[in-house]
Amino acid sequence: MRDDYLQDYYSFLRFPSVSTDEKYAGKVRDCATWLSEKLTKIGLESKVVPTAGHPIVWARNEHKKNRPTVLLYGHYDVQPPDPLELWDSPPFEPVLKNGYVFARGATDNKGQILAHILGIQETLQKNGDLPVNIDLVVEGEEEVGSQNLGKFLTDNRDALKCEVVVVSDTGMVAKHQPTISYGLRGVAALEVKVTGAKMDLHSGVFGGAVANPAAALARMLSTLHDENGHIAVEGFYDEVAPLQDWEREAWRKLPVDADAEILAETRAPALFGEAGFSTLERIWARPTAEINGMGSGYQGPGTKTVLPSHSMAKLTFRLVPNQQADVIIDRVKKHLQKNLPPGVSLEMTAGHHGPWYLTDPNSKFGKAAQRALKKAFDKDASLIREGGSIPIVSDFRKILGVETLLLGLALQDCRAHSPNENFPLENFDMGIRMNQAVLQELAA
Numbered sequence: 001m002r003d004d005y006l007q008d009y010y011s012f013l014r015f016p017s018v019s020t021d022e023k024y025a026g027k028v029r030d031c032a033t034w035l036s037e038k039l040t041k042i043g044l045e046s047k048v049v050p051t052a053g054h055p056i057v058w059a060r061n062e063h064k065k066n067r068p069t070v071l072l073y074g075h076y077d078v079q080p081p082d083p084l085e086l087w088d089s090p091p092f093e094p095v096l097k098n099g100y101v102f103a104r105g106a107t108d109n110k111g112q113i114l115a116h117i118l119g120i121q122e123t124l125q126k127n128g129d130l131p132v133n134i135d136l137v138v139e140g141e142e143e144v145g146s147q148n149l150g151k152f153l154t155d156n157r158d159a160l161k162c163e164v165v166v167v168s169d170t171g172m173v174a175k176h177q178p179t180i181s182y183g184l185r186g187v188a189a190l191e192v193k194v195t196g197a198k199m200d201l202h203s204g205v206f207g208g209a210v211a212n213p214a215a216a217l218a219r220m221l222s223t224l225h226d227e228n229g230h231i232a233v234e235g236f237y238d239e240v241a242p243l244q245d246w247e248r249e250a251w252r253k254l255p256v257d258a259d260a261e262i263l264a265e266t267r268a269p270a271l272f273g274e275a276g277f278s279t280l281e282r283i284w285a286r287p288t289a290e291i292n293g294m295g296s297g298y299q300g301p302g303t304k305t306v307l308p309s310h311s312m313a314k315l316t317f318r319l320v321p322n323q324q325a326d327v328i329i330d331r332v333k334k335h336l337q338k339n340l341p342p343g344v345s346l347e348m349t350a351g352h353h354g355p356w357y358l359t360d361p362n363s364k365f366g367k368a369a370q371r372a373l374k375k376a377f378d379k380d381a382s383l384i385r386e387g388g389s390i391p392i393v394s395d396f397r398k399i400l401g402v403e404t405l406l407l408g409l410a411l412q413d414c415r416a417h418s419p420n421e422n423f424p425l426e427n428f429d430m431g432i433r434m435n436q437a438v439l440q441e442l443a444a
């Protein structure tokens with residue numbers, strides 16, 4: 001690994017570009033500026049494009065007629081680093097340990113997008129030109145649902161005309177195992193608030209007379225699933241496309257023991273999910289209903305005999321083909337309202353949502369990607385789907401009319417969104433080589 005590559009990587013990681021929290025907005029902007037300057041330095045024409053939210057960095061080489069155009073997408077924003085006390089070293093002070101760089105964003109997505117950028121830098125240094133026309137779009141709002149990127153794509157539809165999109169923001173099934181993802185789950189968010197009395201009350205004086213919103217919320221949320229992990233919302237599965245036979249077959253043969261790995265990585269006492277499906281099927285091809293957070297009442301030290309006035313929970317639903325976010329949110333709202341215990345009121349607010357994605361891994365471009373990965377890794381690529389979401393990918397199809405190649409470099413134990421996020425330098429290097437192989441194959 002060249003020392004200046006590592007310095008670039010560290011500089012990028014030192015920006016706390018947390019998109020969800022207003023207090024980081026200045027740092028997010030600084031990060032965009034740094035990135036755009038980096039892209040200018042390697043010989044691209046780059047600018048920082050303001051949006052209603054965080055800016056987009058857009059860079060390109062000189063577009064020539066006789067070669068295809070590739071849109072390379074990534075994000076420079078990151079998830080919040082909290083809880084800070086669980087990090088072994090500060091999240092925005094990258095450190096190298098045993099070949100792994102630890103920092104928030106190391107994998108998701110700074111390491112992966114920078115590997116592509118350095119791949120481009122190397123090619124430009126070697127050949128003075130790239131084999132393809134490039135549009136590099138790196139946004140600052142992926143982790144909050146890409147609210148403003150769709151408008152950017154629409155506004156610049158003609159300038160962004162391309163043959164295919166390349167994204168490295170997904171996983172590898174195993175270390176050293178090149179992986180192409182041909183599917184992503186969608187996501188839809190819903191926040192609920194349950195209210196009883198207008199203020200917190202003495203639980204001795206009012207307990208028994210006035211409903212408890214914490215208890216009401218618990219009862220209501222417990223109706224989301226049955227005891228077999230099946231979602232109990234009426235109609236929830238109506239549009240779910242069944243897994244194809246070839247997929248079930250292929251996933252069974254993947255060089256991973258997903259159950260053992262997930263148990264080891266998470267240290268959960270046991271795996272649990274919807275009955276009747278394997279773990280990978282549950283993550284990649286089945287929808288879920290998750291409670292991401294809930295709160296109510298006193299949570300400080302000791303006891304406080306209080307009857308809380310309200311309770312809240314943040315929910316998200318992972319969606320699969322052919323579910324639609326608005327339809328699902330509607331059904332969930334009806335379900336929760338129907339299962340609301342007496343004595344309290346319920347407010348529900350739908351949040352961001354992004355669609356699922358499914359493409360053909362054996363399309364012309366899919367085949368080119370498979371050849372490129374074979375070249376770069378000296379191994380046939382695994383074809384998988386992913387449980388995570390990249391909402392903008394379906395807009396590339398809808399707005400630009402093109403398919404996306406998801407060429408992941410993240411490892412299962414990279415701790416994306418968790419404390420001690422990390423990325424092996426080996427994968428960083430692979431990414432640099434992969435970029436060059438992919439651009440070459442796409443040009444051919």
Ligand code: BES
Nearest residue numbers: 108143144145169170171187386388389
């Ligand atoms: N890199 C992830 C998406 C991802 C994760 C793909 C795991 C495949 C496997 C991305 O940065 C992400 O976290 N997306 C969010 C989107 C949401 C905030 C709308 C997600 O999936 O939670």
Ligand code: ZN
Nearest residue numbers: 108143416417
């Ligand atoms: Zn993420």
